[in-house]
Amino acid sequence: MVCLCLFALAACGAGPLGADDRSADDRSADDRGAAASTGGSAPAPAPAPSGSGFRAPPAIPSATDLPGASFDVAFAADGSGFTLRADCGEDRCRQYVAVLEAGAGLWRLAESPLPDVTGDRGLTVGITVLGPGHALITDGSERADVPGRTWFTHDNGETWKAGTTEPTGSTATVPEGALLVTECLDLAPDGNECARNRLLVVMPDSGEHRVLARQPPLKGPLAPSGDIAANALFATGLDPGSGLPALALSKDRGRTWRLTPLAGVAEQGWSIRVSGGGGALYAVQPGQLPDEEGVKNGLRTIHVSTDGGATWTPTWRYRPGVEPLSITGDLLAADDGSVLVHGETGVWRSTDRARTFRPGSAARGPAGSVRTTPIGWLWAGSFGDGTCRISADGITWHPFDLGED
Numbered sequence: 001m002v003c004l005c006l007f008a009l010a011a012c013g014a015g016p017l018g019a020d021d022r023s024a025d026d027r028s029a030d031d032r033g034a035a036a037s038t039g040g041s042a043p044a045p046a047p048a049p050s051g052s053g054f055r056a057p058p059a060i061p062s063a064t065d066l067p068g069a070s071f072d073v074a075f076a077a078d079g080s081g082f083t084l085r086a087d088c089g090e091d092r093c094r095q096y097v098a099v100l101e102a103g104a105g106l107w108r109l110a111e112s113p114l115p116d117v118t119g120d121r122g123l124t125v126g127i128t129v130l131g132p133g134h135a136l137i138t139d140g141s142e143r144a145d146v147p148g149r150t151w152f153t154h155d156n157g158e159t160w161k162a163g164t165t166e167p168t169g170s171t172a173t174v175p176e177g178a179l180l181v182t183e184c185l186d187l188a189p190d191g192n193e194c195a196r197n198r199l200l201v202v203m204p205d206s207g208e209h210r211v212l213a214r215q216p217p218l219k220g221p222l223a224p225s226g227d228i229a230a231n232a233l234f235a236t237g238l239d240p241g242s243g244l245p246a247l248a249l250s251k252d253r254g255r256t257w258r259l260t261p262l263a264g265v266a267e268q269g270w271s272i273r274v275s276g277g278g279g280a281l282y283a284v285q286p287g288q289l290p291d292e293e294g295v296k297n298g299l300r301t302i303h304v305s306t307d308g309g310a311t312w313t314p315t316w317r318y319r320p321g322v323e324p325l326s327i328t329g330d331l332l333a334a335d336d337g338s339v340l341v342h343g344e345t346g347v348w349r350s351t352d353r354a355r356t357f358r359p360g361s362a363a364r365g366p367a368g369s370v371r372t373t374p375i376g377w378l379w380a381g382s383f384g385d386g387t388c389r390i391s392a393d394g395i396t397w398h399p400f401d402l403g404e405d
Helices: 002-006 029-034
Strands: 069-075 081-088 092-100 107-110 125-131 134-139 149-153 161-164 179-187 194-202 209-212 219-228 232-238 245-250 258-260 273-277 280-286 299-305 313-317 339-343 346-350 369-373 376-380 387-391 398-401
Touching: 069 125, 081 125, 179 209, 179 219, 194 219, 339 369
Parallel strands: 219 273
Antiparallel strands: 069 081, 081 092, 092 107, 125 134, 134 149, 149 161, 179 194, 194 209, 219 232, 232 245, 245 258, 273 280, 280 299, 299 313, 339 346, 369 376, 376 387, 387 398
């Protein structure tokens, strides 16, 4: 499953995956004051809120006394969560599932439907929380056009129902708590990439996949780009007219979509991600940079919107040698209006809505990864040792540890 291999930085414990980045936790005093990582129903999105919209995050306990190390973690809005763990030797990994129930104050081992992994296949599963006590484990197929295996629980991991990612039926909307994913319909001639796909909805009450009845008005492979403040759903693909990367916005949970072009977007880039906070939304376009830049997770463009995603203004575009050159996870838009990019060479901070950046930390090197969760911004260290932090505002952080003793 690609997400685990490429985004292990955001897993709060990617030890078994063999991540080779180094942590950059020794932030300067300035950075400590500024910061420390894929789609529910309202009629239309209002302008972005003044803050991120997160409530004060609950105290997440550490879990260093459980077997193995964490390689994926996800939370529900009430502070409950699930984490996948693995205890790996030279030729075998035993996989575990641990559960955090709301207010319980500790993680406990749950029933795990996952078999041991042998040989060199690696860990290919990921977990998604679809609401309190509800979670879906997905084991991706080696071929993009072949359904993967799934296991769904509605009772905090007491029981699991086996299934697949193959869709059964359709749905007109994306319910609260549901997840947007993709299904490959046609492979490219090389047999490795997906040439045509569509959006599916993972239903929160069953974990089953449904085809979204109205697809976004985009060409090429689609990808979900964000389910954010004021119920704005975003998807990314190619503009049917220009052929350039673009966003589509749904104001009614996927029933209808409108195209929202991005002026000045890079022609070659990966799926655009939208995050919000501090009174604005930000569309980040990662992509491959020239080899001489020496980064794997290149940053191509950043656009800002102050009207809920209806229109976008370009603020940042890649220039040779000018930082930030990379981004790992999501752009962090703090409630004080500052913007932070966590990348392979450090943390980079902007106070003018991503127009200019300066170093946000005295440390140089991989700075971990940030992603949005229902309970706030989740930061994970680059070392794969389980070091994590959670924040509702992008300013004040609460640490917890999902690593090994």
